[in-house]
Amino acid sequence: MTATVAPAGYRRPRPPSRSRVLVVARTDLRQLYQSPDFWVPMMVLAGFFFVVAPAGLLFAVTHISRSDLVQKVGATLSVLPGSARAAINQRAPHASAAVKASYALAVYLFAPLAVIVPMTISTAVGANCLVGERERGTGEFLAHAPVTERELYLGKLIASLVPGYLTTLVGFGIYSLVVNLIVGPHVGGWFFPTGQWWLLMLWVVPPFLALTLSVVLRLSARVKSAAASQQASGLVTLPAIIVAYAQSSGALFTHGIGNLWVGCVAWVLALVGLRRGARAVTRARLLGVDGDLG
């Protein structure tokens, strides 16, 4: 048996210090909290998608007795997969077309919002987090501090992930309340969230978010300015949002193990993406002197 000998000068990297990762994340979140100019628009966005738009539409469908509107909305039922239509009929077999339509809207058609909101918020935070250090000159402080590149990356990842996912969870709670209050009385009581929604929120959304952030953070580490990072992140994450939109919708329309598989694949891709993304953070890039900066 031969022993592996490390080359001269080589030193095995230390595992990231959890406390330093959390310190970086906490400080970034504190700065975000101190910037209402950033988070107020994000709250407005979340409020619109999770509360205003669903509440307005569901209220209109269930309380305004305009036959043309009900017919138009009721037509949405025909585009749903058979499994979804069966679920609706099982839940409210004798309900009117308007009620069935509102149930379909609440359970199936607003699902992608749960993906779009966190991705939009987290992309906005993540796009700025590394290039922002460089632009403000604070990258110099971090480059000279005893924090490893990986600790920094993980801290920034958490700081980008938390605002988007937290907003989504809170929005999801409020959304549940809204749809139960508006549609619930017509379908025999509180019905939301369904099992598929729990799966979506806890198993499918997080890896899609992490995968998107792995790309965004890599961009943020490499580009020259925050504006360029925002633009590039927007372009790069658009396909990711579309895929996530389609997958999350599909996850709600299917049953059983299929939804778990979507999450599993997303998790694997996210972990690979994060591992590769961590390499993009270097001290030279924090200092803005890396030759690769584009």
Add this chain to the structure above:
Amino acid sequence: MAETPVVELCAVRRAFGSHLALDGLSFAAAPGTVTVLLGPNGAGKTTAVRMITGALRTDDGSVRTFGLDPAVHGADVRRRCGVVSAKPALYDRLSGWDNLVYAAELYGLGPAAPIEESAARFGIEDALGLRVGGYSTGMKTRLALARAVLHNPDLLLLDEPTSGLDPESSRAVLHLIDDLAAQGRTVIMCTHLLLEAEGLADQVVMLDQGRALVAGPPDELVRQVWPRPWLVIDAEDRRTLHRVRAVPGVVSVDAPEDGPWRVELDDLARVPDLVTELAFHGLRLTRVAPHEPTLEELYFALRGGPAASPALGEPVMPRVRVG
């Protein structure tokens, strides 16, 4: 046996694209000394500081900080360094307190971190609750200094610490640096302000285009460049000063049209004889004073420039010392 240098750079090269930032830079800083890296913008001072903490790697040559290679043992090196960069590198949206807490946590100081003491040391304790975005430039520099010494570092690296400060604040900051050095810390300071280096430096490293032109204690460097003493003399009638050329011991004379003359002597002990001789010939001297060449004169003598010294004759180029 000589003490191991805290910092030792040996033939370090580093390029950014086609630009060569460091071109074989060598110098060493002994423990408890103040080393001033002196040079114009773009001379390589900041890059040298970044190499010392391992924030940047060398293309060639070697760097040792506390005897370690910072490219390999970066975390160990950085834990013992305090850095004040040219821009204060503070988080404007956070308070002064939060900025110091962040540093304390990254350096693993825990709840017992001397945040208030550190701030008080630089007279910034009353502003700790305010957002740094509202600080003046002087306050930011003081906070950056407080942050740099928070973890009681063995080596302080100060990159243009008085940049953008008014003269009063600059002086206060230089006093603080002097105090830190007096406490036994090794200080490496970058500046392009020659007056800052004067009186503060135990060692000056003059950089130009990524190379050390000279390195050594300021008075020693001056002696190496101008080994003989200089005298400034003036008379009521400057036209009579030409007689000085004939006085024994005078090696050379610099005679500007619009100012006092400077005279190079073979020995300062010649001054009484020189004065007596000139007085004997009827010269009414109004000024006789030894001339101590400044770092500024040395700098321009070595680099060439507006104050390059025809006034002080041709410089003798000294060697760069390492160690």
